[in-house]
Amino acid sequence: xxxxxWEDKYRINVAEVDGQHEGLFSILNRLHESLTNGEDKSMQAxxxxxxxxxxxxxxxxxxxxxxxxxxxxxxxxxxxxxxLTGKAVxxxxxxxxDNATISFELLDFLHQWxxxxxxxxxxxxxxxxxxxxxx
Ligand SMILES: [Fe+2]
Ligand SMILES: [Fe+2]
Numbered sequence: 001x002x003x004x005x006w007e008d009k010y011r012i013n014v015a016e017v018d019g020q021h022e023g024l025f026s027i028l029n030r031l032h033e034s035l036t037n038g039e040d041k042s043m044q045a046x047x048x049x050x051x052x053x054x055x056x057x058x059x060x061x062x063x064x065x066x067x068x069x070x071x072x073x074x075x076x077x078x079x080x081x082x083x084l085t086g087k088a089v090x091x092x093x094x095x096x097x098d099n100a101t102i103s104f105e106l107l108d109f110l111h112q113w114x115x116x117x118x119x120x121x122x123x124x125x126x127x128x129x130x131x132x133x134x135x
Contacts, residue, residue, distance in 0.1 A: 003032035012126025069132040
């Protein structure tokens with residue numbers, strides 16, 4: 001069993017977004033594996049950067065689709081994305097400045113954030129996108 005298992009319940013039925021969510025799960029799994037196997041910090045730095053870059057790209061994809069379809073929940077949803085991006089950049093800075101290490105607590109936080117967001121706000125947004133012909 002992986003740290004975070006990809007399941008159908010996470011799908012929002014928008015192919016591009018589902019593919020990105022699955023990709024995010026997979027990077028998070030890889031990071032968890034790296035920590036479990038005690039790989040060195042430089043590997044974790046690479047994976048952390050990859051996770052953050054891909055998250056930023058993913059949020060931009062969702063927000064583009066929201067704007068394109070006049071999603072009424074856009075502002076609220078974007079605020080939640082921006083909040084996580086801000087936290088992620090702080091973590092990245094601390095890690096780069098060598099003041100922090102990636103912990104299992106951090107991975108648990110990301111696990112929880114990602115599953116809750118995907119099952120919550122992203123599902124609502126997905127319904128809206130589907131109603132607007134985006135699959
Ligand atoms: Fe998402
Ligand atoms: Fe989202």
